[in-house]
Amino acid sequence: MLISQLKIFGFRNIETASLNTNKRVNVFYGKNGSGKTSILEALFFLSRAKSFRTSKKGELLRDGSSLLAVSADLQQHLETHKLGIGLEGKGTTKLKLDGEVVTKLSQASILFPTQLITPESFDIFWSSPKARRSFFDFGLFHVEHEFQNEWNVYSKILKQTNALLRRGGVNQKELLYWYRGLVESANKIDHFRELFLEEHFSKAIKELALELEHNEKTDLLKNLLMRYKKKAFEQEISDDSLLKQIEKDIKYKQVGFGPNRADYLFLRDGEDMSSRLSRGQAKMLFYLLVVAMVNIIKQTTKKNILLLVDDLPSEVDQQTRQTMLEMLLHSQAQIFVTGIENNIAMEFMNYTDSVNVFHVEHGTVRQESMEQLCP
Numbered sequence: 001m002l003i004s005q006l007k008i009f010g011f012r013n014i015e016t017a018s019l020n021t022n023k024r025v026n027v028f029y030g031k032n033g034s035g036k037t038s039i040l041e042a043l044f045f046l047s048r049a050k051s052f053r054t055s056k057k058g059e060l061l062r063d064g065s066s067l068l069a070v071s072a073d074l075q076q077h078l079e080t081h082k083l084g085i086g087l088e089g090k091g092t093t094k095l096k097l098d099g100e101v102v103t104k105l106s107q108a109s110i111l112f113p114t115q116l117i118t119p120e121s122f123d124i125f126w127s128s129p130k131a132r133r134s135f136f137d138f139g140l141f142h143v144e145h146e147f148q149n150e151w152n153v154y155s156k157i158l159k160q161t162n163a164l165l166r167r168g169g170v171n172q173k174e175l176l177y178w179y180r181g182l183v184e185s186a187n188k189i190d191h192f193r194e195l196f197l198e199e200h201f202s203k204a205i206k207e208l209a210l211e212l213e214h215n216e217k218t219d220l221l222k223n224l225l226m227r228y229k230k231k232a233f234e235q236e237i238s239d240d241s242l243l244k245q246i247e248k249d250i251k252y253k254q255v256g257f258g259p260n261r262a263d264y265l266f267l268r269d270g271e272d273m274s275s276r277l278s279r280g281q282a283k284m285l286f287y288l289l290v291v292a293m294v295n296i297i298k299q300t301t302k303k304n305i306l307l308l309v310d311d312l313p314s315e316v317d318q319q320t321r322q323t324m325l326e327m328l329l330h331s332q333a334q335i336f337v338t339g340i341e342n343n344i345a346m347e348f349m350n351y352t353d354s355v356n357v358f359h360v361e362h363g364t365v366r367q368e369s370m371e372q373l374c375p
C-alpha cells in the first residue's frame with residue numbers, strides 16, 4: 001500500500017494542502033509551530049478516526065472553520081482506493097471508501113493501519129504497564145482475529161464482576177459463576193499474548209537486530225529479551241480456590257488478577273533494563289519495537305502499515321541516529337517523518353531515492369525538488 005495523494009482541508013492550522021506523497025519516505029520539515037505534527041495527525045485521523053493529541057475532535061477544526069476533511073488515494077495490489085474522512089461542526093465523523101459511506105470505522109483501519117512514534121512514545125519503558133500492554137495488543141488485534149473476540153468476552157465478564165464486587169452484599173454463589181468464566185477467559189488472553197511474544201515478536205526483533213550494521217550501540221538491541229509477566233489466577237480451578245480469591249476481592253472491591261494487570265519486561269542478561277536505559281537508548285529500542293511490529297503485521301496480514309514519525313530525534317549521537325534511520329528503512333512501511341531541518345531528507349537520500357521533501361510554513365505545505373535541496 002502506498003498513499004500516493006493526500007488532501008487536507010481545514011485541519012488545525014492547515015487551510016488546504018494537496019500533496020503528492022507517492023514515495024516510500026515523505027519528509028516534512030519546518031519551524032516550530034509550522035504544522036508538521038498536524039499533517040501526521042491528519043493521517044492518523046484518517047486511519048483511526050481519532051487524534052493522538054486530543055480526545056476532543058472539535059479542536060481539530062481550523063479556527064473559524066466548521067468543516068474539516070482529509071482524503072487519500074491508497075494504492076494497493078494494483079488498485080487505487082479513495083478513503084476520506086470528514087468532520088462537520090461538533091457532529092460525528094463521516095468516513096467514505098470509494099464514494100461509499102463506511103459505518104464501521106474499523107474497516108478503514110483494516111485497509112490502512114498506522115503506527116506512530118512521537119517524542120512521548122519513548123516513555124513506554126517508564127510509564128504504567130497499560131502503555132506496554134496497548135503496544136503489544138495493537139499487534140495482536142491485527143494479527144490474531146480471535147484475540148479481539150476473546151478480549152470482548154473478557155471485558156464484559158470483568159465489568160460485570162467488578163460491578164458486583166463494588167455493589168457489595170452479593171451472593172458468593174453468583175460470584176462463583178462469574179469467576180469461572182473470568183478465569184477461563186483471562187487464561188486465553190494470557191495465552192494469546194505469550195504466543196504472540198514468543199512466536200512473532202521475539203523472532204522479529206532478533207531478525208531485525210541482526211540485519212543492522214554493527215556498531216557499539218546495536219549490542220543493546222541484539223541482547224534484548226522480552227518477557228510477558230502475567231498476573232494469572234495460578235491455582236487449580238475449584239470452588240475452594242475461587243472462593244478464597246473472591247473473599248480477597250470482596251475486600252478490595254475489585255478483581256485482583258487478570259490480563260489487565262499484566263506487564264511486559266525488557267531484559268538484558270536476565271535483568272530488567274528499563275530502569276537503566278538512557279533516553280537515547282530508549283529511543284533506539286523503541287524504534288526496534290515499532291519496526292518489528294510493522295513487519296509482523298505486514299508479513300501476517302499482507303497489509304502495509306503507515307509509519308508516522310514525529311520529530312525524528314535530533315538529540316542523539318551520529319551512530320544512534322544512523323541505526324534509527326536504518327531501522328526505519330528496514331520497515332516494510334511507507335514512512336511520513338517530520339523534523340526541524342531539511343537535513344533529514346538528505347540523510348534518507350543516502351539510503352534511498354524514494355524520498356519526497358515538503359517544507360511546512362505557517363500551515364502551508366510546499367513540495368521541494370532535489371535542486372532546491374542541493375542547489
Ligand SMILES: Nc1ncnc2c1ncn2[C@@H]1O[C@H](COP(=O)(O)OP(=O)(O)OP(=O)(O)O)[C@@H](O)[C@H]1O
Binds near residue numbers: 013014030031035059
Ligand atoms: N484548531 C486550530 N486551528 C488553527 N490553528 C491551530 C489549531 N490547533 C493548533 N493550531 C496551531 O497550529 C500550529 C501548528 O501546530 P503543530 O503542532 O502542527 O506544529 P509543528 O510544526 O509540529 O511544531 P513543533 O515543531 O513545535 O512540534 C500551532 O501554531 C498551533 O497553535
Ligand SMILES: [Mg+2]
Binds near residue numbers: 036
Ligand atoms: Mg510538532
